[in-house]
Amino acid sequence: MARQIQFTETGGPEVLELVDVEPRDPGPGEIRIANRAVGLNFIDIYVRTGLYPAQPPSGLGTEGAGVVDAVGEGVEDFAEGDRVAYAQGPLGAYAEYITMDAEKAIALPEAIDFETAAAGMLKGLTVQYLLRQTYAIGEDDTILFHAAAGGVGSIACQWAHALGAHVIGTVSNEDKAGIAKRNGAWMTIDYTRESVPERVRELTDGAMVPVVYDSVGKDTWKDSLACLSKRGLMVSFGNASGPVEGVNLAELNKGGSLFVTRPSLNGYADTRERFEMMCDDLFAVLESGDVKIKIGQRFALEDAAEAHRALANRETTGSTILTL
Ligand SMILES: NC(=O)c1ccc[n+]([C@@H]2O[C@H](COP(=O)([O-])OP(=O)(O)OC[C@H]3O[C@@H](n4cnc5c(N)ncnc54)[C@H](OP(=O)(O)O)[C@@H]3O)[C@@H](O)[C@H]2O)c1
Numbered sequence: 309m310a311r312q313i314q315f316t317e318t319g320g321p322e323v324l325e326l327v328d329v330e331p332r333d334p335g336p337g338e339i340r341i342a343n344r345a346v347g348l349n350f351i352d353i354y355v356r357t358g359l360y361p362a363q364p365p366s367g368l369g370t371e372g373a374g375v376v377d378a379v380g381e382g383v384e385d386f387a388e389g390d391r392v393a394y395a396q397g398p399l400g401a402y403a404e405y406i407t408m409d410a411e412k413a414i415a416l417p418e419a420i421d422f423e424t425a426a427a428g429m430l431k432g433l434t435v436q437y438l439l440r441q442t443y444a445i446g447e448d449d450t451i452l453f454h455a456a457a458g459g460v461g462s463i464a465c466q467w468a469h470a471l472g473a474h475v476i477g478t479v480s481n482e483d484k485a486g487i488a489k490r491n492g493a494w495m496t497i498d499y500t501r502e503s504v505p506e507r508v509r510e511l512t513d514g515a516m517v518p519v520v521y522d523s524v525g526k527d528t529w530k531d532s533l534a535c536l537s538k539r540g541l542m543v544s545f546g547n548a549s550g551p552v553e554g555v556n557l558a559e560l561n562k563g564g565s566l567f568v569t570r571p572s573l574n575g576y577a578d579t580r581e582r583f584e585m586m587c588d589d590l591f592a593v594l595e596s597g598d599v600k601i602k603i604g605q606r607f608a609l610e611d612a613a614e615a616h617r618a619l620a621n622r623e624t625t626g627s628t629i630l631t632l
Contacts, residue, residue: 310331310403313403313609319358324402334383338380339386340376341375342374343401346369347369347429348607350548352402368399369403370396370430371426372397372401373394376389392414395433396583402630420595423603431627432590437571443519447473450476452477454477456478457488462627466598467599475488476493477495487626495511505531519542522545526550536566605624
């Protein structure tokens with residue numbers, strides 16, 4: 309038997325419970341991984357609350373790193389004992405073991421430890437597509453990135469800085485401003501007390517920015533559009549404050565022929581080739597030292613509910629992992 313977090317109904321953090329389960333044997337094309345560390349993501353909160361669909365009783369979490377423990381029929385790329393990581397597993401990563409499609413796992417380079425991989429795979433691959441594909445950041449671009457001291461934000465500040473961009477990062481307090489700056493943000497704005505469009509106007513001498521990366525959603529949507537230069541791109545990739553609803557397309561016209569996209573990791577890493585290309589890019593910036601995965605907090609697997617409370621209450625910085 310092995311420990312796993314599951315929920316039998318959607319709701320608050322209290323629905324998460326620790327149970328003992330029999331780890332499933334891998335079927336054809338699958339591997340079983342003995343997790344060594346598990347990644348916590350805001351997306352897990354959307355699943356727990358029912359904003360993103362799941363069918364309880366269900367496991368939770370899609371990101372982790374560990375050692376291959378059993379291999380199903382037809383799997384040629386992995387063998388027992390291999391070090392692997394994953395970001396797009398089936399719900400159930402909050403567990404000692406996970407059985408999943410081998411296609412969704414990647415061999416972990418020796419230089420990257422399990423905790424770094426668990427803390428950086430999903431968030432790092434997200435930053436890869438955001439900065440390198442959705443809008444290819446160029447040297448001297450000035451960009452606006454919301455929630456800059458969070459998990460995704462901490463990686464984005466470092467990676468964008470390495471690409472030569474000037475990051476304006478939004479944060480909710482001074483400590484988080486310091487974190488974003490140390491990660492390479494050029495300037496920060498406290499969006500809980502300052503007008504973001506006004507500050508962006510000042511910082512860019514009226515030019516505004518060609519791209520806004522917005523994972524906050526409902527609370528920042530309007531201000532984000534107001535920060536864009538003509539024909540700018542609004543990248544709405546999350547809903548930490550609630551989903552964006554009732555979008556009026558006329559607003560895009562008013563802002564100057566603006567573009568909007570609502571991307572997801574699964575929409576970019578949708579083939580094995582694309583997944584490997586994105587992992588290669590991520591592993592290269594980790595190995596070069598341009599990006600360091602900052603683990604702000606660790607929780608034991610059985611304290612997953614506490615970890616969810618901290619993430620939802622904006623008490624975390626950088627990445628959060630569950631330890632086993
Ligand atoms: N589309 C994709 O492919 C994709 C993939 C990964 C993540 N995401 C999204 O990216 C975002 C960041 O994910 P993460 O796991 O790294 O989380 P995170 O950034 O570490 O945590 C979320 C942060 O959002 C900010 N925030 C603003 N308003 C909030 C509110 N009302 N409630 C809670 N937090 C609020 C907080 O920072 P401040 O205190 O500084 O405001 C908080 O720390 C999430 O929205 C997630 O859904 C999207």
